[in-house]
Amino acid sequence: MSMWWRYLLLTLQIGCVALLTACGQSEPMRNVRLEQAADHSHRAQRAFERGDYLTAMKRYEAAFELDVALENEEGIAIDALNLARVNQMLGRTEQAHAYLDGLLQDRAIRYADKYLAVAALRKSLLMLEQGDTKVVAAWLDKAVVWCGKDCAVEGAIDNVRAALALREGDAVRAAQWAERAMSETKDSSSLEYANALRYLAEARLMSGEHAVAARVADEVLALDKAMGAPEKIKLDLLLNARVHAGMGDTDEAARFNERASRIRTR
Amino acid sequence: MKLNLYNQRLLNIEQRTRRFMLGALGAMLLVLLLIAVKQDYFVRSTTIYFFAPNAQGLSKGMAVKFIGFKVGSVQDVGMQPNATVRVKVSLDDEYVHLIGLDAKARLIKEALVGESVVEIIPGSQQVRQVTQNSVLEFERGQDASSIAESMAAQLQPILNDMRQITAGINDPKGDIQQTLKNLNQVTGELRETVRQFTQLGVSGNQKLELVHGKLDKALDSVNTNLEVMDRSIPRLVEKADATLDNVQSATADIKRMTAESAGELPSFIHNTNALVQDSQEMMDGAKQSWPFNGWFSRPEAELLPVDGYVPPVKP
Numbered sequence: 001m002s003m004w005w006r007y008l009l010l011t012l013q014i015g016c017v018a019l020l021t022a023c024g025q026s027e028p029m030r031n032v033r034l035e036q037a038a039d040h041s042h043r044a045q046r047a048f049e050r051g052d053y054l055t056a057m058k059r060y061e062a063a064f065e066l067d068v069a070l071e072n073e074e075g076i077a078i079d080a081l082n083l084a085r086v087n088q089m090l091g092r093t094e095q096a097h098a099y100l101d102g103l104l105q106d107r108a109i110r111y112a113d114k115y116l117a118v119a120a121l122r123k124s125l126l127m128l129e130q131g132d133t134k135v136v137a138a139w140l141d142k143a144v145v146w147c148g149k150d151c152a153v154e155g156a157i158d159n160v161r162a163a164l165a166l167r168e169g170d171a172v173r174a175a176q177w178a179e180r181a182m183s184e185t186k187d188s189s190s191l192e193y194a195n196a197l198r199y200l201a202e203a204r205l206m207s208g209e210h211a212v213a214a215r216v217a218d219e220v221l222a223l224d225k226a227m228g229a230p231e232k233i234k235l236d237l238l239l240n241a242r243v244h245a246g247m248g249d250t251d252e253a254a255r256f257n258e259r260a261s262r263i264r265t266r
Numbered sequence: 267m268k269l270n271l272y273n274q275r276l277l278n279i280e281q282r283t284r285r286f287m288l289g290a291l292g293a294m295l296l297v298l299l300l301i302a303v304k305q306d307y308f309v310r311s312t313t314i315y316f317f318a319p320n321a322q323g324l325s326k327g328m329a330v331k332f333i334g335f336k337v338g339s340v341q342d343v344g345m346q347p348n349a350t351v352r353v354k355v356s357l358d359d360e361y362v363h364l365i366g367l368d369a370k371a372r373l374i375k376e377a378l379v380g381e382s383v384v385e386i387i388p389g390s391q392q393v394r395q396v397t398q399n400s401v402l403e404f405e406r407g408q409d410a411s412s413i414a415e416s417m418a419a420q421l422q423p424i425l426n427d428m429r430q431i432t433a434g435i436n437d438p439k440g441d442i443q444q445t446l447k448n449l450n451q452v453t454g455e456l457r458e459t460v461r462q463f464t465q466l467g468v469s470g471n472q473k474l475e476l477v478h479g480k481l482d483k484a485l486d487s488v489n490t491n492l493e494v495m496d497r498s499i500p501r502l503v504e505k506a507d508a509t510l511d512n513v514q515s516a517t518a519d520i521k522r523m524t525a526e527s528a529g530e531l532p533s534f535i536h537n538t539n540a541l542v543q544d545s546q547e548m549m550d551g552a553k554q555s556w557p558f559n560g561w562f563s564r565p566e567a568e569l570l571p572v573d574g575y576v577p578p579v580k581p
Contacts, residue, residue, distance in 0.1 A: 035565075042565035063567065078567045085570045105367065107394040121572055128576045135403075141317045141350070142401040156574035161348060163576050177348075181574075195575040202578060235577055 037066035037075055041082070048086060057086045077103060077115035084122055088129075096126055117146035121153050124160050128167070136164050155185035155192040162199040166206065175203035194223045194232065201239055210247045217243050234263040310359040311338065314396050316371040316404040318351045323373050323382045323406075330355055330371075332386040337361040340384060353404075355384065357396070366393040367400060374407035 030038070044059030060083045067075030080099045087096040103111055103119045111119075124139035143157050151157075162177035181196035197220040204213035221236040241256035302308065318324060321343055330338040338361075342354040357365070368389030375382050385407070396402070408416065434440040 038565045038567050041567035045568060045570065048570060067567075075567050078569050082570045105394050110397070115569075118569065118572060121574075125572075125574065125576060137350075138317070138401070138403050141315075141352075145315060145399055145401050153572050153574075156572045159574035160576070163574075163578075166578055189571070191571055192574055195573070198575060232575075235575075 031070075033066055033070055034072065034075075037063045037070070037072065037079075040066070041075075041079065044082065044086075048082075048089075053086050053089050057083065057090065060086060071109075073109055073111060074115075076109070077111045081115065081118055081122065084119075088122075088126060093126060093130065097123070100126070113146045113148060114152070117143045117148075117151060118153055120146060121157055121160065128160065128163055133164060133167050136160070140164075152188075155181045155189060155196065158184060159192060159195045159199060162196070162203070166199065166202055169206070171203045171206035174206070175200055178203060190223065190227055191229075194220050194227065197223065198232075198236065198239065201243070205239075205243055205246055208246075210243060213243045214240070214247070230263055234260050237263070311356040312359055312362050312396065312398055313341070314355050314357060314398075314400045314402060316353050316355065316402045317346070318353060318373075318404045318406075321345070321351045324351065324353055324384075328382065328384060330357065330384045330386065332361055332364065333388070335361075337386065353384075362397075363395050364388065365396050366390055367396055367402075368393045369396070370403045370405055372405050372407045 040059045040063035044056045044063065047053075047056040047059060060079055064076065064079035064083060066072075067079055080103050084096040084099040087093075087099065100119045100123050104116065104123070120139050120143035124136045124143065127133070127136045127139060140157055140160060143153070147154060147157065158177050158181035162174045162181060165171075165174035165177060178196045178199040182193060182200070185192040185196060197216055201213045201216040201220060204210075204216060217236060217240045221233065221240065224232040224236055237256050237260035241253045241260065244250075244256060245253035324340065324343050326340055326343055328340040329336050330340065338355055338357040340353060341356045342352075344352050344354075346352050353371075355371070365386055366389035370387040370389070372385045372387050373382055374385050386402075435442050437443065
């Protein structure tokens with residue numbers, strides 16, 4: 001056997017060993033309870049995605065209980081934020097506030113800034129829903145401070161600022177925030193990009209630019225259909241109806257309203 | 267001899283100059299030290315923020331007080347992209363534990379004429395204390411001129427109302443004068459009403475007697491209807507009996523079928539349970555072994571996406 005053959009065989013043997021080692025490597029072990037908590041959380045997320053909020057809530061509660069028992073700080077933060085979201089969807093605003101306050105006012109555990117930023121953002125959304133616009137800006141400011149660089153919710157923060165400006169009747173500012181949110185979320189989050197488009201359409205409608213509003217409303221309707229979000233499709237159809245009513249086209253507005261009324265969101 | 271004396275003087279001058287220079291250097295260091303102490307360079311501090319709608323009355327270096335004591339100073343005042351003002355405050359670490367996250371920063375004047383300071387209004391002791399980069403709520407306190415303006419604005423409508431009320435009382439066509447006139451008329455008419463009411467009582471008694479007669483007739487008719495029902499009910503009961511018999515025989519059939527399969531059911535359930543358990547264990551084993559472990563993703567807790575849309579009006 002020549003020297004070259006020997007080298008080739010040796011290289012093949014080393015390669016095989018390396019491959020087997022790589023394949024045989026196992027992921028770091030998690031204890032059974034942590035696995036259980038992660039499983040509950042995973043199932044809850046799937047329930048949430050198909051709109052079964054009650055099941056999602058029960059599963060997240062089970063995960064939360066386990067994470068609290070194990071003092072899994074990251075798990076506690078994620079579960080509390082998710083429980084706040086589910087309770088918000090179920091219209092249980094008080095419970096949603098309680099979960100967020102639990103994170104934001106915890107005196108014993110300091111959660112990571114990225115979770116506190118999301119908690120502050122969710123507080124601002126709840127306050128905005130309740131019509132308490134005075135404190136919304138304060139919560140958004142807190143979210144910005146916690147958000148820091150490379151923040152995942154920066155677009156959402158700008159969207160809420162656009163919503164706040166719309167509530168205050170400032171169409172110009174709302175459009176500016178919405179456009180900023182669009183540029184931030186275009187490649188990262190379809191959901192927030194669609195939200196930004198919707199706010200932009202509303203701002204244009206408020207300032208009487210009906211043609212632009214109609215174009216943007218059409219675009220966001222197509223986007224939400226592609227994402228398969230019935231609640232958002234309904235909102236888009238209603239927005240289109242308002243735009244056409246503003247243009248004086250009452251027949252088209254009535255058609256959009258009729259289409260919206262046919263959509264069952266739950 | 268003269269040269270020696272000259273050298274000696276030169277040496278003295280040099281020593282004096284050196285002493286003077288060292289003294290000046292020492293004084294300079296002392297001044298720098300005092301400035302550093304004044305600027306709180308040796309105090310460990312915590313930075314917090316608050317956001318104000320405008321920068322009026324806010325300036326760098328401004329004192330920050332808590333229940334009357336200086337606990338820090340304003341480090342920076344800067345404008346944000348959303349046209350709000352971000353104020354950076356440095357708090358002495360010694361006092362940080364007294365300030366809760368729900369405390370508020372208020373811009374006030376210490377006297378009618380004087381410098382403005384930022385006063386920290388304590389929050390609840392139950393709430394977590396402020397930490398590095400915490401954000402407090404901000405409110406602008408009232409100064410003397412704004413209080414006077416506010417009082418004047420509040421008093422003006424009251425004075426206007428009082429003027430209108432006085433004019434209204436004196437106006438013969440006004441509500442109060444008219445009400446008094448109407449009251450006089452009402453007193454006269456009330457007497458007449460009492461008289462008519464007495465008459466009404468007499469006629470009411472007569473009508474009640476008539477109603478009593480009609481009620482007697484109605485009760486007779488109810489009695490007749492009850493007799494008819496008495497005759498119908500036994501027939502209905504017979505039909506219900508037959509229906510219940512049928513239901514009973516059907517239930518007996520179901521019971522018999524259940525009894526026949528009762529012996530097989532526990533073992534069937536037991537076997538199914540064992541089968542499911544075995545399958546579960548096999549799946550768990552497979553999930554942990556190569557190459558299947560790469561096929562199944564481990565469940566991880568994930569944050570639900572934030573939805574930053576709030577409809578302007580409820581659909």
